[in-house]
Amino acid sequence: LPEFFTSNESNLALLSQWFPVLLLFIVPAITMSAWADERKLGTDELLFTLPASDLEIVLAKYLSVVAVYSIVLAFSAPVVFVLEWVGDPDWGLVVTNYLGYWLAGTALLAAGMFASSLTSSVTVAFVLGVVICAVPVLFGYIVPLVAGFFFRDTYLLARIAESLSVPDHLRDFGLGMVPLAGLLYFASLAAAMLYLNVVVVTERHWSRSKQAGMGAQYAIRAVALAVALVSLNAIAAVVPARADLTAENLYTLSSTTREVLRKVPGERPVTIQAFMSTETPQDFVTAKRRLIGLLRQYDGLGGGRVEVRYVDVPPSSEQAAEAEHYGILPTRLVDVREGRRQDMDVYLGAVITSTYDEVVLPFIGLGTPIEYELTRSIRTVTNQDRLKVGILETDADVQSGTQGFGRIVDELKKQYTVEQVSADAPIEKGRFNVLIAVMPSSLTQPQMDNFVACVRDGNPVLIFDDPWPYVYDSGMGMGITQAPRLPKPSPGGGMMMGMSQPPSQPKADGGHATSLVRELGIEWDSGEVVWDTFNPHKEFFEVVPREFVFISPESGNRKAISPTSPITGSGDGSPGLQEVLVVFAGTIRPRDRSGLSVEPLLVTSDDSGLFQWDEFSDDGFDFFRRQPTRRLKPDSQRVGFKDEYAHIVAAHITSGRNSDRKINAVFVADVDMISDWFFHLRERAEIDLRLDNVEFVLNAVDVLAGDEQYLPLRKRRAAARTLDWIEARTRKSTENLTASLAEADQRAKHDLERIEESFKKQRDQVSANEELDPRARDQRLANIEESERRQMVVARAKVERQKSRETKLAQARADRERTILQNWVRLSAAVLAGLPPILFGGIVLSLRLSRERREIPSGRLA
Numbered sequence: 001l002p003e004f005f006t007s008n009e010s011n012l013a014l015l016s017q018w019f020p021v022l023l024l025f026i027v028p029a030i031t032m033s034a035w036a037d038e039r040k041l042g043t044d045e046l047l048f049t050l051p052a053s054d055l056e057i058v059l060a061k062y063l064s065v066v067a068v069y070s071i072v073l074a075f076s077a078p079v080v081f082v083l084e085w086v087g088d089p090d091w092g093l094v095v096t097n098y099l100g101y102w103l104a105g106t107a108l109l110a111a112g113m114f115a116s117s118l119t120s121s122v123t124v125a126f127v128l129g130v131v132i133c134a135v136p137v138l139f140g141y142i143v144p145l146v147a148g149f150f151f152r153d154t155y156l157l158a159r160i161a162e163s164l165s166v167p168d169h170l171r172d173f174g175l176g177m178v179p180l181a182g183l184l185y186f187a188s189l190a191a192a193m194l195y196l197n198v199v200v201v202t203e204r205h206w207s208r209s210k211q212a213g214m215g216a217q218y219a220i221r222a223v224a225l226a227v228a229l230v231s232l233n234a235i236a237a238v239v240p241a242r243a244d245l246t247a248e249n250l251y252t253l254s255s256t257t258r259e260v261l262r263k264v265p266g267e268r269p270v271t272i273q274a275f276m277s278t279e280t281p282q283d284f285v286t287a288k289r290r291l292i293g294l295l296r297q298y299d300g301l302g303g304g305r306v307e308v309r310y311v312d313v314p315p316s317s318e319q320a321a322e323a324e325h326y327g328i329l330p331t332r333l334v335d336v337r338e339g340r341r342q343d344m345d346v347y348l349g350a351v352i353t354s355t356y357d358e359v360v361l362p363f364i365g366l367g368t369p370i371e372y373e374l375t376r377s378i379r380t381v382t383n384q385d386r387l388k389v390g391i392l393e394t395d396a397d398v399q400s401g402t403q404g405f406g407r408i409v410d411e412l413k414k415q416y417t418v419e420q421v422s423a424d425a426p427i428e429k430g431r432f433n434v435l436i437a438v439m440p441s442s443l444t445q446p447q448m449d450n451f452v453a454c455v456r457d458g459n460p461v462l463i464f465d466d467p468w469p470y471v472y473d474s475g476m477g478m479g480i481t482q483a484p485r486l487p488k489p490s491p492g493g494g495m496m497m498g499m500s501q502p503p504s505q506p507k508a509d510g511g512h513a514t515s516l517v518r519e520l521g522i523e524w525d526s527g528e529v530v531w532d533t534f535n536p537h538k539e540f541f542e543v544v545p546r547e548f549v550f551i552s553p554e555s556g557n558r559k560a561i562s563p564t565s566p567i568t569g570s571g572d573g574s575p576g577l578q579e580v581l582v583v584f585a586g587t588i589r590p591r592d593r594s595g596l597s598v599e600p601l602l603v604t605s606d607d608s609g610l611f612q613w614d615e616f617s618d619d620g621f622d623f624f625r626r627q628p629t630r631r632l633k634p635d636s637q638r639v640g641f642k643d644e645y646a647h648i649v650a651a652h653i654t655s656g657r658n659s660d661r662k663i664n665a666v667f668v669a670d671v672d673m674i675s676d677w678f679f680h681l682r683e684r685a686e687i688d689l690r691l692d693n694v695e696f697v698l699n700a701v702d703v704l705a706g707d708e709q710y711l712p713l714r715k716r717r718a719a720a721r722t723l724d725w726i727e728a729r730t731r732k733s734t735e736n737l738t739a740s741l742a743e744a745d746q747r748a749k750h751d752l753e754r755i756e757e758s759f760k761k762q763r764d765q766v767s768a769n770e771e772l773d774p775r776a777r778d779q780r781l782a783n784i785e786e787s788e789r790r791q792m793v794v795a796r797a798k799v800e801r802q803k804s805r806e807t808k809l810a811q812a813r814a815d816r817e818r819t820i821l822q823n824w825v826r827l828s829a830a831v832l833a834g835l836p837p838i839l840f841g842g843i844v845l846s847l848r849l850s851r852e853r854r855e856i857p858s859g860r861l862a
Contacts, residue, residue: 001014002822005723005726005822008722008723008727009087009721009722009723010083010086010087010088010089010721010722010723010724011083011089011090011093011094011097011721012079012083012093012094012097012174013174015079015097016097016100016170016171016173016174017174019101019104019170020104020137020166020167020170021137023104023105023108023133023137023166024130024133024134024137025130026069026072026105027069027105027108027109027111027112027129027133028112028115028125028126028127028128028129028130028133029126030065030068030069030072030109030112031065031109031112031113031115031116031125031129032112032115032116032122032123032125032126032129033116033122033125034061034064034065034112034113034116034117035061035113035116035117035125036116036119036120036121036122036124036125037122039119039120040120040121040122048201048204054198054201054202055198057201058113058194058197058198058201059194061113061197062109062110062113062194062197065109065112065113066106066109069102069105069106069109070102071840073098073101073102073105074836075833075836075837075840076833077836078829078832078833078835078836079829079833080094081832082825082828082829082832085725086723086724086725086726086825087721087722087723087724087725088721088724089721090176090246090247090721091247092176092245092246092247093175093176093245093246093247095245096173096174096175096176096177096178096245096246097173097174099173099178100170100172100173100174100182101170101173103173103182103183103186104166104169104170104186106186106190107136107166107185107186107187107189107190107193108133108136108137108166108189109190110189110190110191110192110193110194110197111129111132111133111136111189111193112129112132112133113193113194113197114132114193114196114197114200115128115129115131115132115133116128116129117197117200117201118200136164136165136166136189137165137166137167138165139161139162139164139165139166140161140162140163140164140165140167140168141165142161143157143161144157144161163233164230164233166189169181169182169185169186170182171289172242175246175251176244176245176246176250176251177242177243177244177245177246177251178242178243178245179241179242180236180241180242181233181236181241181242184232184233184236185233188229188230188232188233191225191229192222192225192226192229195222195225196222199218199222248716250716251293253294253297253298253301253371254371254375254712254713254716256375256709256710256712256713257298257301257371257374257375257713258301260375260378260379261298261301261302261305261306261378263382264302264305264306264378264382265305265382266304266305268354268355268356268382269304269305269306269307269354270302270305270306270307270352270353270354270378270381270382271306271307271308271309271351271352271353271354272295272298272306272307272308272309272350272351272352272374272378273309273311273326273350273351273353274291274292274295274308274309274310274311274349274350275311275313275319275322275323275326275328275347275348275349275350275351276288276291276292276310276311276312276313276347276348277312277313277314277315277330277344277345277346277347277348278312278313278314279344280333280344280346280348281333281334281344281346284333284346284348284365284366287348287364287365287366287368287370288348290370291348291350291364291370292310294370294371294374295308295310295374296308298374306378311323313347315345320347323347323349326351326360327351327360327362328347328349328350328351328360328361328362328363329362330345330346330347331345331346331347331348331363331683332344332345332346333345333346333684348363348364348365349361349362349363349364350364350373350374350377352374352377352378352380352381353381354381354382356381356382356383357380357381358381359377359380359381359414361373361374361377363683364683365682365683365684366683366684367681367682367683367690367691368682368683369695369713369714369716371713371716372710372713372714372716375710375713376414376415376710376713377414379709380414380415386415386416386417387415387416387417387433387434387705387707388416388417388418388419388431388432388433388434389412389416389417389418389419389432389433389434389435389436389701389705390418390419390420390421390427390431390432390434390435390436391409391418391419391420391421391435391436391438392421392423392435392436392437392438392440392451393420393421393422393423394437394438394439394440394442394443395439395442395482395488395489396438396439396442396469396482396671398436398438398674399418399420403471403472404471404472404675404676404677405438405471405674405675405676406676407676407679407680408674408676408679408697411679411694411698412698412701415710416433416434416701416705419432421435423443423446423447423448423450423451424446424447424450425450426450426453426454427450427451427453427454427459429454429457429458429459430459432459433460433704433705433706433707434460434461434462434701434704434705435454435459435460435461435462436461436462436464436701437451437461437462437463437464438464438465438671438674439464439465439466439469439482439484439671440463440465440513440516441465441484441507441508441511441512441513441516441526442482442484442488442507442511443507443508444488444505444506444507444508445506445508445509447508448508448509448513448515448516449508449515451516452515452516452519455516455519455520455663455665456519456661456662456663457662458655458661458662458663458664459664460664460665460704460705461664461665461666461704462665462666462668462697462700462701462704463516463665463666463667463668464668464670464671464673464674465484465513465524465526465586465667465668465669465671466483466484466584466585466586466669466670466671466672467483467484467485467525467526467527467528467529467584467585467586467613467669468480468483468529468584468616468617468630468632469482469483469584469671469672470583470584470672471671471672471675471677473632479617479620479629479630479631479632480629480630481628481629483511483526483630484507484511484512484513484526484527485510485511485512485526485527485613485630486511486628486629486630487506487507487628488505488506488507511526512526513526517588517667518591519661519663520596520653520663520665520667521590521591521595521596521598521653521663522588522589522590522591522598522651522653522667523588523589523590523591524586524587524588524589524667524669525586525587526586527612527613528586528587528610528611528612528613529547529584529585529586529610529611529616530547530549530582530585530586530587530604530608530609530610530611530647530649530669531545531546531547531549531608531609531610531611531640532546532549532550532555532604532605532607532608533546533605533607533608533642534549534550534552534555534556534604534605534607534608535550536550536552536554536555536579537550537689545635545638546640547583547584547585547611547616547638548581548582548583548584549581549582549583549585549604549608549649550579550580550581551579551580551581551582551602551603551604551649552578552579552580553578554579554722554727555604555605555607556605556606557603557604557605557606557646559600559603560602560603560604560605560646561576561577561578561579561580561601561602561603562599562600562601562602562603563576564599565599565601565652566699566703566708566711567601567652567666567696567699567700567703567711568601568602568696568699570712570715576715577692577695577696577699577715578690578692579690579691579692580602580673580691580692580693580696581678581689581691581693582602582649582669582670582672582673583670583672583673584670584672585649585669585670585672586649586669586670587604587610587647587648587649587669588648588649588650588651588667588669589648590651595655595661596653596654596655596661596663597653597654597655598651598652598653599651599652599653599654600648600650600651601649601650601651601652601666601696602648602649602650602668602696603646603647603648603649604646604647604649605646606642606644606645606646607642608642608643608645608646608647609640609641609642609643610640610643610647611638611640615633615638615640616632616633616638617630617631617632617633618630618631618632618633619631641746648669649668649669649670650666650667650668650669650670650696651666651667652665652666652700652703653665653666653667664704665704666700666703666704668700673693673696673697674693674697678691678693678694679694682694695714695715698710698714699711699714699715726818726821726822726825729821730814730817730818730821743806747799747802748799748800751795751799752792752795752799755788755791755792755795756788756792759784759785759787759788759791762784763781763784763785766780766781766784767781
């Protein structure tokens with residue numbers, strides 16, 4: 001399917017999604033002749049004269065169709081070979097997928113045999129097989145649909161029906177797990193259907209006078225067996241026993257979690273209350289199911305020390321009022337059902353309480369690391385002594401949450417005691433475990449001196465500064481007022497009620513933070529913005545500017561995200577952070593002979609470059625605040641040239657062996673990384689981005705504070721197993737597209753420089769003409785400038801049209817090459833899929849002909 005290439009994941013997710021529907025046609029095709037042909041040809045009477053019981057005959061029939069189905073399933077092996085060819089699949093996940101396919105098929109085979117035993121027509125047996133197999137396959141969908149006509153609240157009925165359906169139990173296998181409940185479900189379904197087979201086969205022994213009584217007796221037996229099996233499955237569903245075969249063991253509680261649960265005091269147990277809406281959008285069903293599954297394991301491992309309460313929250317109910325009392329507010333989400341979009345208020349959060357404290361998880365989204373959130377919350381509420389984090393008072397105003405940074409403070413308060421720190425006075429050494437400074441370039445000189453002294457004393461500091469803090473862009477064309485090179489905003493704005501306001505104090509070092517970066521042993525230009533052409537998300541290629549830099553090892557730079565640092569890497573060879581997005585970020589360089597160790601954490605690809613202050617921004621004015629601003633130039637005017645270097649965006653700076661300074665700091669040349677937008681994206685996942693920005697910030701805080709217990713939990717996620725074979729061959733097209741853009745930019749810059757040079761000569765001639773009086777000279781210069789402005793507008797428009805045309809042509813070529821490559825993969829997969837049955841058929845035919853030649857007299861062969 002085209003979605004396979006769009007998702008760019010080397011797995012069987014699409015096949016798993018459609019496999020239950022495929023079974024509706026595969027299973028009846030295999031089983032339709034199992035009993036129907038025997039009855040039609042009359043060979044069933046001969047079969048029952050064999051020295052075997054009815055049960056043995058039924059089991060023999062069943063094992064034969066299972067053997068046929070197993071061979072059919074084995075014929076799909078080329079699909080796995082194609083996955084290995086175009087990507088790097090998780091083989092544990094592949095094995096559980098196929099185990100689920102086999103179990104689901106073998107369970108439905110018994111149902112198909114039962115359908116075949118009811119008729120002597122193969123065609124009717126196929127139709128009956130489809131109908132009977134559709135019951136467990138579509139049960140979770142049909143029952144709520146039908147019940148909706150008679151009942152208003154069908155949630156409980158829907159949950160029961162879904163738990164009895166094949167897709168529900170196949171889903172765990174598709175995630176890489178082998179659950180006890182799933183094994184028992186498929187075994188129970190097969191046993192129940194085989195029992196019905198035995199009943200139909202033994203019917204021939206019933207006398208005509210007792211058929212009604214025997215039928216009723218076996219019907220009661222069948223109902224009793226069904227009730228017993230359903231009850232057994234309900235009990236097994238409560239037991240969180242499952243084997244996790246994924247390469248990263250994503251669904252196995254980590255040793256950190258087990259240790260935290262073990263240390264919960266028995267006399268002060270922890271209570272976890274999960275508030276979940278009765279209905280959630282389809283995209284959030286997985287998050288809700290994973291929350292329930294993990295809570296079951298917490299409940300089982302915690303024993304009497306952990307009590308779990310599941311609260312279903314119908315709309316406008318007492319449970320909804322209770323959830324809101326704890327601070328779990330409804331989140332407005334969009335759901336698409338039957339082609340219609342509808343808004344839903346969804347409750348999906350948890351409250352973790354103990355005698356000491358309470359932690360609220362207001363909303364658990366698609367990107368939320370659930371185990372990490374639960375484990376951290378349990379440890380927090382059972383630990384009276386929290387580490388302290390200080391947030392430095394700057395113009396960023398992080399603590400108030402009004403500037404788009406409120407979510408990071410709320411996140412830190414779940415683990416630390418957070419306090420605001422003023423740099424107006426010397427900062428006490430050791431008062432905080434970590435000091436966070438956002439936009440320290442906005443400090444005044446006395447404040448900067450106090451902050452630099454704090455850094456020099458060895459206090460762990462996490463610094464975010466940014467040449468162009470995009471979070472402050474109003475998006476209304478007025479630009480930003482918060483940038484290192486801009487003056488501090490005046491109190492109350494430049495004018496208020498017609499009266500001038502007192503001017504603000506100047507920034508230290510003119511906003512360049514020279515004393516700070518010198519103390520850190522690095523160089524940072526407050527007017528330099530990094531850009532990168534690497535973009536792993538082709539769907540956003542045309543709408544995301546180059547200044548939105550995606551940092552990932554997929555860029556070709558294997559050290560783009562440091563694999564060795566505990567902040568970004570795993571340290572044990574497993575994947576750490578995988579993708580980080582920085583927005584209009586700066587870059588830092590180690591200063592020679594500083595005596596400090598500068599460890600790069602986030603680095604761009606080699607296809608990157610730098611914009612200088614005047615190359616990407618123009619002067620502007622904010623009419624609301626009545627103060628000067630800077631505005632971004634249009635993308636067509638931001639002409640950049642690759643410098644073939646990878647640029648450091650974040651680094652961990654520590655004291656070297658030969659340094660007399662005690663430095664422990666992480667410097668990040670991007671403020672937008674901690675903006676609320678990334679937290680929102682992490683929860684909602686409204687666009688297909690899985691970014692590790694939040695994890696990076698929290699990891700940096702933990703490492704600086706010396707509390708690294710949660711680092712493995714935050715990094716637990718599946719490795720990015722993309723279609724790297726296709727990516728490697730389409731990378732050339734992307735490079736050609738990038739080269740075309742760079743060539744168009746260079747031509748544009750050359751044409752504009754030529755026009756500017758022409759008008760410069762005219763201005764110089766007028767200025768040097770001594771025959772003109774000053775008034776006439778000024779008038780001619782004004783005319784030249786106006787003519788230059790008009791020609792520049794026309795030239796830029798022409799260049800932009802030419803650039804757009806060349807870009808579209810290059811994009812079309814890249815799309816054609818990508819389509820040809822995808823079609824080649826499709827064709828190869830189709831050809832490979834046909835080879836096993838052809839080879840198998842050839843072998844069988846050869847053996848048959850050989851046997852005939854060996855056993856039939858030569859005279860008859862002639």
